[in-house]
Amino acid sequence: MVDFQTPPIAFDFPPVEYENQLWKPTNPHIFSNAEVRRQTGSYRSASPALIADWYPQPDSLVIPELEEATHALQNFDVYSLLRLGSENPELGPMSSVLLRTESSSSSQIEQLTTTARQLALAEIDEGDRANARTVIGNVHAMEAALALAQRINVDSILAMHQNLLNQQIGMENEAGKFREELVWIGGTDTAGPRGARFVAPRHELIRDALKDLVAFISRTDLPAIIQAAIAHAQFETIHPFVDGNGRTGRALIHSILRHRRISQYTTAPISAGILRDTASYFKALEAFRAGDAAPIIHTFISASIFAANTGKDLVDSLAAQIDDSATKLVGLRSTSAAWKILPHLISQPVVNARYLKEQLGLGDAAIHRALSVLTERDVLVEKSGRSRNRIWQHDGVLKILDEYAKSLRRTAGTV
Template sequence: MPTRATDTIIPIDGVSHETYDWMPRAPEMHSRAEVLRQTGPYDAIVTAPILDWDPQISSSVSADVEDATRELVAFDRHARSRLGTDNPALGPMTAILLRTESASSSQIEQLTTSAKQLALAEIDEGDKANAVTVIGNVRAMEAALRLSDDISEDSILAMHKALMLHQRGFEQDAGRYRSEQVWIGPGEAGPRLAEFVAPHHDRIPGAIADLVGFVKRQDISVLVQVAVAHAQFETIHPFPDGNGRTGRALAQSILRNKGLVASTAVPISAGLLVDTDRYFAALTTFRSGDAGPIVSEFASASRIAAATGTRLVDDLVAQLEDSRQKMNGLRSDAAAWKVLPVLVGQPAMNTKYLMSTLGLGEMTALRALDALADRGVLTESTGKSRNRVWQHRGIFDVLDGYAETIRRMSAR
């Protein structure tokens, strides 16, 4: 196997280890042999501080990062130009990109759901458990953008809280650091044989404070900063669950905080999803003292995000324009016109949703949905007389096509 070129290596202090003693908490739940294997000393990671890290980056890697950065900026500008900054569909477009990013981030953790099930979960319809869990990731991403003006320990905890309040069995852990040792890999009874043993929980507050200080620096290329901050966060592993999804929400928060993107969410997780093995390997290499692979992964993911995201925006705008054409002749003050831009971000809806988001009365909301159905913009999908749901099949087709594109890229 060829070795990596030295000009792609970005030196960073690797993790060290410290030794603790372990005794299985519930030995009666395991075999005697497993209890024996998992009793005794184990090594936990100690993260190296990154606050004062001095990046030594080759010209080739810098050029790669700069190219990816330009493409992200161009994507953000394109999304705004296609709609116009005052267009009421710009907010919903950000919402659908955010939901797309959340779905991809969740899929990295083997949590899969369809665009339709996710949209139904947003209006309290449907019964897919994964969709409800992924909605938590959407809330975490929303918190990441909302709190991006000041990335802090509190904002990170808020992202995690928004995520885990929607994950059954973890509500009590939402927004709280873990209070026990965690690990990844074999060994249910203990960490002695695990592939990754996170830092001892007592080290979490100090490590997060160092990470926040690093994020506040203004002298590092943004994509390098995003990649390294994300890798460091995953190494700290501060929560009992949801670390990957929170860490990718943090990446979105940094991109917005640094002004790299302003109007939209960037579907970077879709780019990482293309080759998850390489992504996880890059995190491992980071811990051994080389930030090069994780920086390259984020640069590659950014280019994929910009290219696929641009097509997604264009296809969604085309659906919006087609729907607008179908509504020609409809009274200009009809409530259906207010509903139209909202469909970009929420292609499945009911009267309750319109009442809460647009402040419409129940009968006005119903008339608007019926008018859109009469014009062929929406399809009533339940056939019920009560609890009716309408959906925009064209937008769902676009979102399903986007997901299929990412699947094909990952299968190569």
């Protein structure tokens, strides 16, 4: 990641302006008189610059590694396609697991952690881990971001957010809705915005600011990674929602990259690259608001190169697991349901009969025969220990996904 002790050459950007506002506690009766006096007073809320027609100085676009990062993402996208083949049934599941890996990393930036098994259990409506359900919401937001990539507008951003918060317990009523209250970063929720590190714009400014951002995203005269980095930072500055701004903003990154045809088949784990050094990422957002976009651009460049390189390793490791499992099925008829289940174990390494019936359209008898075969041949392990509503998992795939997540946490702050 970028060393912010010696920042790169400045990339001038219109700085955020601020409005002076007056704050009074909304429920003063729950505080002491001294605390009410401390909370009452002026604060400054952001007023984001309009950027639809902004253009940098041409020489500032000459950035080392920018071309390398763009080509790395494009090559990873093609590599995934060639590694599995356009007609290979594993391509869809592989794309899904990469998207889920990206969603999980994005959630970890917000301190929402879960294991690959918990996430897979949540996908089949098993388990009761709230974080896993929340991360599933992030998966759905990413899916919406990609599905809506050809027409990025205010409504599609709302749809991303709705898919995100629909799965977050206690936040369902906020899903797909702009906030109508003040939000801030830093300080404490009970103390109001005075003393906060950043106070987001008044909610009355949100819709116009997002319309301006959408106009910026529709342009094609900027390098895609620069456009994605600036659009993401601008979105985080607008902070249009009560919760889920960071995760929606990182889903927007992939919508832009899909729209610009940088990533057409799979989702590179860019948030995994950001996760390695979240402190620098948040510092980069602060620098952006102060009028220098260089740190956030370099953060995205570094994260893109990391995503492409480690993404290839992840694809190879997961494909090797399925290849190994395939050798255990040698001798089975090609029409056997076990062969149909096998590629789906990449994206869904924990399964039950209900999930397989919904996904593959197989009958109960065929599914149970296939699960018996996969268990007997050591492809799957039955983990529930129940006589009904049983659960099977692919230990090898789960191990690879968890080791990838652990490797990001081990390197956090060291690169």
